[in-house]
Amino acid sequence: MIPVLLADDEAMIRAGVRAILATDPEIDVVAEAGDGREAVELVRAHRPRVALLDIRMPRLDGLAAGAEIRRLVPETEVVMLTTFGEDDYIARALGDGASGFLLKSGDPRELIAGVRAVAGGGAYLSPRVARRVLELGGGRMGKRPAARELTGGLTEREREVLALVGAGLSNAEIGRRLFLVEGTVKGYLSSIFTRLGVRNRVQAAIVAYEAGLVDGDA
Structure with missing residues (x-):
């Protein structure tokens, strides 16, 4: 099972997200x-694999709550729930350790895919969020070449690995797809991060999208 914490100040949104997640028997909203403050406290109490956080919340917003969760309970992966009206927040969050970005108004299948991806050690960007970040210049990423x-400076195999990171696959899934052991995948990722000058999988995924290595919905 994948234990999940869900945080949103709107009860109807929480109910809708919970109903979507309930369609997957492997996901359990604990x-x-x-x-945001309550979210941090509950993560410390329940130690979920994934914390789904609305960006705008009282007492402590999703960005601050996510950063605190990553500091206090690093085994919990953070996924941000966003809307197109929160562009500045999306750009700010890229370097703050979040493993995923999902649209509240997106395809319900993306919600389940995103939770599964980050629970497996991958990163997940809703294709529409990724495209929007690129349109905005992507914050930090937009300042890169x-x-x-x-x-273009990556090897063919590194480009294949990067494309699969952009698609949200975990190291184990990438290994199975490319017939590599997981340790070899980690080695490729270390090289890719260094060559691209990025710090984490989400930033690498943005580069993959921007380079056209990942197909996404419009």
Whole structure:
């Protein structure tokens, strides 16, 4: 089972997200919070694998709550629930340790795919969120050289690994897809991060999207 904490200050949103997650028998919502401070406290109590956090919440917003969760309970992966009206928040969150970004108004299948991806050690960006970040210039990422030039310096195998990171696959899944042992995948990722000048899988996934290595919905 994948234990999940769900945090949103709107009860109807929580109910909707919980109903979607309940369609997957492997996902279990173990706790719900109505604000960021409560979310941190419940994560410390329940130690879920994934924390789904609304970005805008009272007492402590999702970004601050996510950063505190990553500091206090590093085994819990953080996924941000966003809307297109929160562009600045999305850009700020790229370097703060979140493992995923999902749209509240997106395809319900993305919600389940995102939770599964980050629970397995991967990163997940809703394709529409990724495209929006790129349109905005992507915050930190937008200040880098063209992604195609960056990825042009990678080997063919590194490009294959990067594309699968952008698609939200975990190290184990990438290994199975490319017939590699997990330790070899980790070695490729270390090299890719260094060559691209990124710090985490989410930033690498943004480069993959920007370079056209990942197919996404419009």
